[in-house]
Amino acid sequence: MVKFASYEVRDLFISMAVITLAFSIFFRNDYDGNFLFLIPATLIGVVPGFLFHELAHKFMAIKYGFDAEFKMYMPGLFLALASSFFGIILAAPGAVHINGDRMISDKENGKIAIVGPLTNIILAILFGVLAIILLVIGIIIDPNYDNFINSPLGYLGYIGVIGFLINSAMAAINMLPWGIFDGSKVFDWSKMIWGVIAAIAIVMAIIPIILMML
Template structure:
């Protein structure tokens, strides 16, 4: 199974709320069709981000599970509604250094590098989308690019359990390059 029922519930709730946060903060979100557009963008961005974590973690012999962070979602709603500011901390990927086999379970020794690489996979997806769609003219492409730049930027905050903390621990200079790229995409273009 790709996602457990609990993880799927966490992803659906997070996606619905994150789409509202972006819609409200960037456009005031007065039209349901506009919210639907944001919902499609967030689903694509969020899903590919999580699948990247999952793919890399499986290649390293472990499993990754998304866990919703309700206080972060509520904070995002409050800031979007009251101040039209974007705060996106919907949850984090928890990496389990084992996977269950037929007889028992296999323990994998995860290094700081492994954790950094798994965390970078999700960020790479968002930065790729942000850079790629910034190349096309039109508001819709710019909007999709901006959503991905925000997701990358917030995920790069070096506070546990966010991806940025694991990347910073692995290679601080690489973390710095990534956050500069996300910042440039957000604030200079």
């Protein structure tokens, strides 16, 4: 049975709030810096991306018979906020801490770690598909792109783009093969699997940069 301690729920909500604010600051030039538009959009991208990422770790750990609880990491949250003012996001908001009656194997640890970034990759794809579908519908309704981007449909499309960017970034950052990142555990388990997933995450993260250069 999956249980959540009161402090675990608190840490999850605080972490989500801080990461949402950090990404809102990162995207602060969008919509003329209107946070009434930015915060809801980033919130929709962050909440499923962050929450499902951490829950995936927790559920997988429990599946292997371990106790697992999320604990926020205050220095990592401050780093996320501080870095967002400089046009980057360096986020290590916390982690799922695993305990049990036996030693965890590299394979188990790797599988527990990889489900987080995989969740973000899936969410990024879903957000990206949403953005493309809404863009196509918007162009069919009104070929004028400026009219589309300033319409409610365009804002929903913007949410799709933001969701794609946020979840792609989360996947790529978490697949770094060192320190506290998920990638270090996946790397220790299987370098081939790490290479495939890391490559997918990195490609998805740089797609927007490539598109902006075209």
